[in-house]
Amino acid sequence: MNVSDSERIATILEKQGYCPNDEKDADLIIVNACSVRQKAVDRIWGGIKKWQAAQKEIILTGCVLPADRQKFAQKGIRFFSIEDLLNLKNISQKRSDILQNVGTSNKDYFKILPIRQGDIAYVPIMTGCDNFCSYCAVPYTRGREKSRPLSNIISDIKRAFKNGSKNILLLGQNVNSYQYGFAKLLKTIDNLPGDFKFNFISSNPHDMTDDLVKTLVQLKKWPHELHLPLQSGDDNILKKMNRKYTAKRYLKLVTSLKSPVPDIKLTTDIIVGFPGETKKQFENTVKICKKIKFAKAYIAQYSPRPGTAAAKLKDDVPAVEKKRRWQVLEKLINS
Secondary structure, three states, rough: HHHHHHHHHHHHHHHHOOOOOOOOOOOOEEEEEEEEOHHHHHHHHHHHHHHHHHOEEEEEEEEOHHHHHHEEEEEEOOOOHHHHHEOOOOOOOHHHHHHEOOOOOOOHHHHOOOOOOEEEEEEEEEEEEOOOOOOHHHHHHHHOOOOOOHHHHHHHHHHHHHHHOEEEEEEEOOOOHHHOOHHHHHHHHHOOOOOOOEEOOOHHHHHHHHHHHHHHHHHHOOEEEEEEOOEOOOOOHHHHHOOOOOOHHHHHHHHHHHOOOOOOOOEEEEEEEOOOOOOHHHHHHHHHHHHHHHOOEEEEOOOOOOOOOOHHHHOOOHHHHHHHHHHHHHHHHHH
């Protein structure tokens, strides 16, 4: 999603006479940030120190938690929402003048047609999330769910075809809860003429309905690859995470996909060291991973996000144990 937003930012910049450059020679650096993990925030701090020393003009945007915004502001870094940034009449104006040039916030910034930056066309279908997983910053940085009309998405895809794209990636923080019917959208895209493939991220198992599974296995242009975040294989931890499904439900879902599509390639997200996670509970995650045999897993060591429900819990799994658990799964799945 950040890549997709960056394409729209690049479109606005180029209309104002900017051209892409490397960090060393750039006049303006726009950081499209993500507060979802602490490591990403730490990398931004490292960059800001370097850019400020080189007297660069810096603007911060993207998924940034209010607590992080305040810390950046103390170092003189201005934050703009994506919507406001894309409404700046003149991004090149400096510091005190720049705020005077923010237009009326364009809530439908998806109307800005992006300059595509690669072979894959990133097509957002919705933004935000209503699930409020206890560890997750997305509802506080992206806001509540908003879906694009189906017709706008199809127009965006057809435009991508004209630009030579053969791969479409539908984007959303929770694509399955697409307001106008995700199964209907998938069927509509699958029936478009032409030689192309399409996929989507990211899905919540809680919203993966039987109707959606039936639709998936019938698609002709879906490449049998699915990213389905597990997060934990232990029911008590899943409940504390507010994930709204059990390990048994997740396994049943995988079986319903693998039976008709035995060559399906499953990837996942897993968090290790969630508050209160015992070694036995972690082993439940290991067991389910051995059963499913994921093609790849994005494994995160838990870090509390300010303002989330989990941030109120004691972060009681030692860093060295989080790293050990990460290494176990990394070796099991990704080696």
